Amino acid sequence: MAWSAAAVSRFAAASPAAAPVPARLGAAASSLSFAGARGRRFGPVAASLSTSAAALKEAVQTEKAPAALGPYSQAIKANNLVFVSGVLGLNPETGKFVSENVEEQTEQIMKNMGEILKASGASYASVVKTTIMLADLQDFKKVNEIYGKYFPAPAPARSTYQVAALPLNARIEIECIAAL
Numbered sequence: 001m002a003w004s005a006a007a008v009s010r011f012a013a014a015s016p017a018a019a020p021v022p023a024r025l026g027a028a029a030s031s032l033s034f035a036g037a038r039g040r041r042f043g044p045v046a047a048s049l050s051t052s053a054a055a056l057k058e059a060v061q062t063e064k065a066p067a068a069l070g071p072y073s074q075a076i077k078a079n080n081l082v083f084v085s086g087v088l089g090l091n092p093e094t095g096k097f098v099s100e101n102v103e104e105q106t107e108q109i110m111k112n113m114g115e116i117l118k119a120s121g122a123s124y125a126s127v128v129k130t131t132i133m134l135a136d137l138q139d140f141k142k143v144n145e146i147y148g149k150y151f152p153a154p155a156p157a158r159s160t161y162q163v164a165a166l167p168l169n170a171r172i173e174i175e176c177i178a179a180l
Contacts, residue, residue: 062119122178137162
């Protein structure tokens, strides 16, 4: 792939809506042209890199769910989606597990997740994908019984894995993606 400065300049001059290439990219940004697999030249392309990734995402935080255990957000809203970080079965008031039992941890996870979804403007009905991480895959059936009570049909897509370990020696962790 090769980009020529002349092609980008022609495109920018011909298209007043085209965004300028930031000066900080220097010569690399101004020497762009594209050739296809058979050597045919395609029209020039200009892109705006002035929109920062930070402006495209918003952190979601609620005190009704446990705080993040590290340098991450409870959830991030971006592009009409909500990405909920892995949720543990912690009591939001004490920061401790509600129990060592996988059923009670699952129930608390679902409550915590519901609060995070609510704070983001989403709900269980808008969840499109979940990922469940289990310390022991033998708990799969127990978790399914509780999990199924929270999601109306159609249930979200889901992946479930047994993992070597979870934070704070949890029995289960669940993350999800919801549409806004």
